[in-house]
Structures are given as structure tokens and as C-alpha cells.
Amino acid sequence: MTQRCGDTLLFRTPPVIAAQAAVGGKKEGEGPLAAAFDELSSDNRFGQSSWEAAEKYLQLRAARLCLQKAQLPEEKVRLVLAGDLQAQCTASGYAMRELGVPFAGVFGACSTMAETLGLGAALCASGAAEHLLAMASSHFCAAERQFRTPLSYGAVRTPTAQWTVTAAGCCLLQPAGPGVPIAAATFGRVQDYQVRDINNMGAAMAPAAASTLLHYFADTHTEPQEFDCIYTGDLGQVGSSLLRELLAAEGLLVKNHVDCGCILFDAAEQQVKSGGSGPGCCAAVLCGHILPRLLRRSQKRVLFVATGALMSQTTFLQKESIPAVAHLVELRAPEKESGA
Template structure:
């Protein structure tokens, strides 16, 4: 068998899938940030006319998925699978959106790494000739995440300076076996690492070792260096996690210079009181679907490594005193 797997953790696609379209919907806080002009739609408020934040999140994901399908010009009968996920218990935002969309559905949970993981799995389906076109989308919502993982926002709880602000948003892309657009040329599936961090208000520290491990294995597998990329971007390490990941890479002999950034750092500015930066499934999804895709299309970026970062704890595991496992999944996108 002629395996497409290279090295320890990486696959290289013989027929790289094309990203035909992307679409992003964000909340008002995200719309006030430095990337405001790159999003497809900015909502006026976090409920967006719905009865609850959870309903608003699912409807927001539906809108992003429908927007990507419309822009791709792919006929609905030619969309073979929909891959989606979110942060809520039993990935209800994705499940309920799938109920409306009507496509064969694969629900995926990788915490905040779900966008990169879904893009990797969707690319495998297309490269393996199991699908012609795949719809990918994820969502998160600040208020639904706070209600589930920490304290409802109505309580006005004091936030730690290492805490991150869950991005309210949804991002979607359509992957295809043919067409015009940036291509996903490789994927590195990460390992779950746990160095004993237990503070749910410091998820960046919990995820940083896994993200660094994925980057190191990716470079080793493909015999590349950070200089081979215009941008290496993690999903939502935030300020704390990004600093730690860079330090781990440096101690491992890898200098990332100015190539390494984080979507959670990029999406907000210092005046928005988000402390360590952004987080959530939508963090990498909306930054990629907007800012990064636009720079790939305009050829400002030739090759990007998107490393989704995931904090794999639950409210129950945290209350039981368990430490927080982290994971990082990477995809290579080339103009």
C-alpha cells in the first residue's frame, strides 16, 4: 500500500482539496476589533433576535454554513458531507444546525481545535475519493460557554488576568475536489498532552505544549522550518499560551521569529478588556475564514500553517479536580 502518511503524524494529500469559499458571522465585540472589516457579517447583539444564547449560536452557525454554500456555487445535491462542531454539551449547536441544513452529517469535537480538525478530516474524505465536496463549520458563543464552563455572565464574576474571552462567532468553508482557490496540501494530527495544569482560567498554558509538539512533529515529518511558512498561527492560545509555546519551541531548538501568531491575539485589541485574548471554536474559524483567506487569495500569503488548539476538559472533570489535557491539529493551506 502506498501510504500518504509522512513521518509520525502527517499526511500529504495527493489531490489537495480546494477551499472554494468561506463565510464568517461574529458578535458585536468581535466586530469592534482590529479584524472587523474581514468578517462577512457582524451581529448587532449576542441574542440576534433569538430567545436564548444557545439558539442564537446554532442560528449563527446555520447562517455561516449557508453563506459558504451560496458563495461556493456548489449545488446542494453535490455536497456529500457536512462536518461541524462546537463547545456545548453533545455539540448541540452543530447538531441543531445540521437538522436544518439536511446534509449527511459528521459531528466532530476537538474543543477549540475543531475547525482545523474538521478541515483535516474533510480533506481526507476528498483526497481519498469518498466525497466530491464537503461543508465544514464551527461555532462558539461567549455567553453559552460562560454558562456551561464557568459562571453565567449575569453573575458578574471577576475574571483572572490569564482568562480568555470566548469568541462569539461561526466560520465555515466549502472544500472541493476541483475548482479555484487556496488548497489544503497536508495535515498533522496532534497528540493529547497533559502537563498537569488545572486552572480553567489558564487554558493557554494547558494547550501550549500540545501545539508546540504538533508544530515540531510537523516540521520534522516534512523536513521543513518555520521559514517555509508566511504564517504559523495557533487557534486560541492567547497571550499566555503563545508566549509559552514559543518558549517550548525555542528550547527545542526552533526559532519562529515573527511567523508565529495566534488567532486569539489577533481578533481583539488591548482596549477591549479581554485579558489574555480570544478563545473558542470560532476564534480560529472566523480569523481564518476572513483575514487569512483574504490574504491567501490575494497571494500576500503563499503558505500558512493553521494549528487548531484544544483544551479537552469538561465542567465535570474540572469540578472533580482533573487536570486539563491539550491537543493541537494542523493543516497546511497554500495559495
């Protein structure tokens, strides 16, 4: 049974993340979370003919690794919820062309992983789906070509800019059984603080993260200190600082916040400026870093809040401001320790 409290869905019989996998590229393999990935490649093309095809491969490989770990044949997958940054979610569409299972494309920009998890959990909890894959990806080179400038242009990156992560993460959701329970999901409201700098996504997205967290705390009558960690993705260093300021203005002093974009790379050594970003950033950190901690029970209860900037290449060129949204899922450790 699912209970609705304001903007939050409470799953009285929580669906579970039964398996997960993360795949990354060269820069991700040089970062502090390299060991968290199931598979890494030193070739960011992954043997493909284009950056866009490489991202398709990322998604397909993450999905198949996840199913392999779950020992579940592809034909038993009932639905895939997936998204990416490419126009019309083409990386996801082309990946699912090869997987050949029911597919619903989801776009939430960098918030896509939390969005697919929340929607997937609701479908599983209602009895509408089982053996459901929730996944997201991004690729640095494909994203730069689409939203900013081609790599060969050699543009100088500003201190507020973030580095789009080349990675994919995939979770297998089941209505019940062993795994990490999804206790709740909060779908965010679009926020727009009139930020127009495409090289400062953290400033555009921080208000959305604050809004969703405030709604979740009000809906569930909880406080930040009740959680082992509040993970956001991907605000980077600039957005993380702004989030803490926005929450402090509401009387919440958050000391247990970690941003996926700040821990996937070493900002100083890897020259990623404010940190990592992209749907693949928080998807990979979730699958490779957060879920294993919950399975080992080194953390018992966490919030996973993914944020997304909802502009397009066209609206950016039209000098529009950047609206953003954040979606949240509450994750808990299983009652007994499970293998990671």
C-alpha cells in the same frame, strides 16, 4: 493520492477550500478584524430565544453564506463536519437539523476547525466526498454558562483568562478546482502538563501546539522560516509566549508566529485579558483573514494550528488536569490570484 509520513498526511493532489464565510457578534464587530467578517450582528442573541439557539443560528448562517458565495445549492452538499463547545455539539446538531444534509459531529474544543479541515481534506483526497462543509462555532454567553459561571454572577476575570469568541466559520471543500489548496494535515497527540486552572487555557494548550508543530517539521523535513506565517488558535498572549519558549527549548526560534486569539480583539481596548478563544475564534480568523490573504497571494504558504482543551464541566469539578490537543493543516496560495 495521499502519503502518510509519521503523523502527517501529505496530499499529492491537494483538495481545495473553494469558498468560505465568517459570521460574528457585537464584540467581534468592534475589534480590529471587523471588516474580515461576511456578516456581523449587534445583537448577540441573533433574534433567538436563548444563547444556545443563537449559536445554532451562527452556524446555519455561516453555512448558507458559504454556499451562497460558491453558488452551490444546499442539496448538493454531501457531508458536513462541524463542532462547537456546547454539550454533545448541540449547536451543530440543531443547525444541521435545519440544513438537512449528511452530518458528522466533531469535537476538538477550540481545535475543531483544523480537525474538520484535516478530516475533510482526507475524505476529499480519497474520493469519498465532494462538496463537503467544514465548520466550527462558539458563543461567549453559552460557553460561560456551561464551563465557568453565569454572566449574572459577575465573576472577576483573571489576567490569564480568555474571552470566548461569538462567531462561526465555514469552508467548502472540493477534491480539486479553484481555491486554496490544503497540502497537508497533521493530527495531534493529547498533551497534559497538569494545568488545572480553567482560567488559563493558554498554559494548558501551548504544549499541544508545540508537540504537533514538532511532529509536522520532523515528518516533512521543513523548518519554521519556510512559511510566511504560523497561525495558532487560540493560545492568547500567555499561551503564545509559552509556545515560543517550548519551541526555543527544542532549538526552534520562531519569529513568524501569529495567534488568532491575539489579533481578533484589541486586548487593551476590549478588556479580553489574554485574548480570544473558542472554536469560532480561529474558524472566523481563518475564513475572514487568512484565506483571503492566500487568495490574493500576499502569503504563499502558511500553517494553521488550532488547539483545544479537552476537559468537561464534570472533570473540572472533579479537579482533574486539563489535557489538550492541536491539529494542523498546511495551506498554500493558488497558482493564480483569486478573488477573496
